[in-house]
Amino acid sequence: MAKNSPEENQSNQRQTSTSVRPGGLGRGGLGMGMPVVKAQNPKQTLKRLWHYMIQEAKTLAVVFALVVVGTVLMLTGPYFIGVAIDRYITPGDFPGLLRLSALMLSIFVVSALCTWLQNYYMIGLSQKIIAQMRKDLFAKLHTLPLRFFDSKPHGELMSRLTNDIENISNTLNSSTTQVFASIIAIMGAFAMMIYLSPLLTIFSLFTIPIMIVATKKIAKGTRTYFAAQQKNLGDLNGLIEETISGQRVVKVFCREETLIRQFNQDNLKLKEAGIKAQIYSGIIMPFMNVLNNLSFAILAGFGGWLVIQGAITVGVIASFISYSRQFTRPVNELANQFNMVQSAIAGAERFFEIMDEAPETKDAPNAVALKEIGGNVDFTDVSFSYMLDTPVLKHVDLHVTSGQTIALVGPTGAGKTTIINLLTRFYEINQGSITIDGKNIQDIARNNLRQLLGIVLQDTFLFSESVRENIRYGKLEATDEQVEAAAKLANADTFIRRLPEGYDTVLTEDGGNLSQGQRQLIAIARALLADPAILILDEATSSVDTRTEIHIQEAMLHLMQGRTSFVIAHRLSTVRDADTIVVINDGEIIEQGTHEELLAQQGFYHQLYINQFSRQTA
């Protein structure tokens, strides 16, 4: 496993701690309250997003056409109100009013239809794009080297994969059309106002500069205080997360009061920052409202005066009031959308960041696929480091003949796991060579290589699928009979049959319905089914009861039979039975030989052994 640099981990952990998401329908919500994370390079990101959208160019064109038609039709409404008042109601022309009403009715119906269709198509489009993005991302993940996964906390990755895409999805769904529609509505309303009365337009636009200046000011304050609030919230959530997941330790050390004190401090800070942030962001609404009312008053006052002067008619005032509403609402809307779009772009940027990660190196052009292998493995002068300057393996030479069992022993961090990471090409060596039957593993197609190797890891990972499917993972085309035969050989059949639904029992996400030992047995069955030529076993250290332990040992013996096996050994019985014991310390092989040979050497292994057995007779 890679050792991560401490600093990196710490900052990452902090980030994830602020991004816990609720279950339930946690989408959308308060647009104004959202923290805005700025994108580094919005232009580039938008361009790349556009590539996704352009794939649905036809639908996109239809949507935009519908937006234009719908919005323009909607804009005719206020005009007709004015016309109705001036031409028909005031003179009392009822057949005319009836005609106009019928016209308005049909226009409104068509406009509503346009809006609905535009939403309908846009939802289809954005969901397709999002599904495509998810798919691409998932496919991308499978090309990434293990280094990528080891160097990023899974929590942070998950949050990127889920939150960011959610974010993009929500914004694509609503914002794209809304922004477009808002712009058209603003321009349309403005044009209509000029057409009706340029003079009144100038008066009514009187509030616009105030609005722009004030919104900018308020937005600036909002940003500052939201950033402060967000930071405090992050700190507090970090404390909560840590305290609660470690609650048992807290209890045992009676630390409750100290933590409550610390919590109260952080909580108070959050409250103070929160109040300011809420006031700043909340004030925009009454402010917009007062501007609305102001322009209302100006329109009524100056409009009235203009009517008396004979410059305009009463109907124009009526139309104007509606238009000026239509004018300010989209401006509001745009300001709201701006936040959403910004954080979506930031999300998209992180999405593309992963898409840009360097994939596992491609197979060499002359890479071969081996069918049958003997199982001779040779490490020649292998050196490796996860991070520059900290070599983990130094000039390792190791020669294994077909069918042998190699036990790797040594202190934690000595480099045992690294040997396995290199053999499987989870990581690529820096120096030297590893060969299988004389063939350099770098010249073997990676997937082929891994198929030749069978791996049973210490923490047995199982999927939340049925037991049967989990075993079948070793060999997808295996029949049910083969699956069960493998389970029998792995001593797993008996307990599996006792599960509520036998082989069809679906494992829970955290594997809660199986014990650790049972999970190991399933993992062994999985490896047995795969029937690899070379086996890699990382023996589990603990948490298994005696009976299961015996079962596991038997199963492992079955598994190792007739295969070249590398075992990271923790049980002395395994070590003793190995053909060769390789003792590793500080990245170097310091001793090699059989149990008896090594004991006779009186070296490091002897010391290990004595430590374990010294007081046996005491």
Added chain:
Amino acid sequence: MIKLFAFLKPYWKVALLAPLLMLVEVITDLYQPLLMASIIDQGIAQGDVSFIIQTGIKMIGIAVIGMVGGFGCTIAASIAAQSFGADLRTELFTRVQSFSFTNLDKFKSSSLITRLTNDVTQVQNIVLMSLRMMVRAPLLCIGGIIMTVRINPQLAAILLVAIPVLVIAMGFIIKAGYPLFSIVQQRLDRVNNVMQENLAGVRIIKAFVRGDQEKKRFAKANADLMEITMKASRLVALAMPLIMLIMNLSIVAVLWFGGIQVNAGTMQVGQVIAFINYMTQILFSLMMVAFIFIMISRAKASADRICEVIETQVDIEDSPLATDFKPEAGHVVFDNVSFQYAEAQGDPVLKNISFSANPGETVAILGGTGSGKTTLVSLIPRLYDVTAGRILLDNQDIRHIKLQTLRQAVSIVLQDSRLFTGTIGDNIRWGDEEATDSELRQTAEMAQAHEFITKFQKGYNTMLGQRGVNVSGGQKQRISIARALLKRPCILILDDSTSAVDLGTEARIQQALQARKSNTTTFVIAQRITSVMHADKILVLDDGAIVASGTHQQLLNTSPIYQDIYQSQLGEEDVING
């Protein structure tokens, strides 16, 4: 949900002020169209310019008053809501701190965290919304209706049609949409689950070369999600055009029927315009109400989850019989103890356990998974309370010792060797905040942690990540042993706490513990027989009962189950070769 509003009580003044100020804003909003109508019907009709100017100024003045109300409301509501949220969080946090292990078992820690973070934020937002929008929308709606009726009751009848149609339409959409969105959530969870498994199981997937298989699995989950999201979103997308349509149709109706009335002389043109304005306000506020309903139904789930925590009864507290007794020797007696987890059914986890441990002794507990080892030692610091029988510490029933005192005297190293943000030194000092540097070093040496700690550039001042991510499992375990030792307890419990430590280091830790054990009674749970065989007393636990006890040699001679374990781990040869 309503229960939570009790947390607003300390802030009732601001909380009440907010809606009152909002009322001011609403009234000014409602007054505007009326004034405008008078400009048209009186000012313009009579050509009275000064009336128009006067009324215009009046409108501006009223708008300013409205603004003051709106600002005031925002400020008051923000203070009330944030204070409410802060208090709620404190209550929850304090509550969780007082939880017993039984209480903690009931909630997953991830769910507790969500409750304290997101759920509180959700509810806090709702309070903020309630104090502002939830007051504004209904007030505007009712006020609007009153105004329309005042202008023209007959024309107001249009609302009798428009409002029910709107309410029914929105109700339908919400009702049909709700179940769809819960399916969306389920399928989203599924997509995330596959994603999560692919991150956590990346080694297995790569090792078995199952990328394509996983892609298929994901593609299905992804397509399912897309399909249902489309369906749900498309349904909700009906709302907006529908509302606009109803509103516009009502306007046409007002124009038509209003036109007739103007012609008949029962209504004036300005009133028609004002009427249209009020109607837009009413319908928009109704939409707002619908939106608030959706928000509340979402927040309700959060509120329920919060209440669940608040209402949880803490089951281990200081008994009124607790004395100031302070255990010192570390003499432990289990007197016919039985135990059963609160919600479990069937057989008790521990059955009639009786044994005693003398001061300074090491007691080892051996047994299979689920045999009750961890449960047994958890009873000593009262992480759980016995269901029957009693435990004596220095001849005092532990339930009569103050919890704090008891837990200071008993140090348990849990299987979960969790470390906290802070330096390594800070973490070890959890055992004793006043410990000197040399004491720190001594305990770390005993736990075989000193060596690797000093290898870090900053030694004891090395910062640890949120869960101590930058140290290995074995190192974490050693730090947590040091932390427990620093407490200088009279009872030390090691619950399988060297599982990730290699054999040599484990042996050295044992030696160090042995050297100091004279004044500490030690309980050791381990899987490896080598870790327990030097104990003064070994208890073999099977299915919640003690099936054998004695020293290593005694058990080796008398207990078949012990022999079994021994052979499985060390093999027969070694028994002979020893």
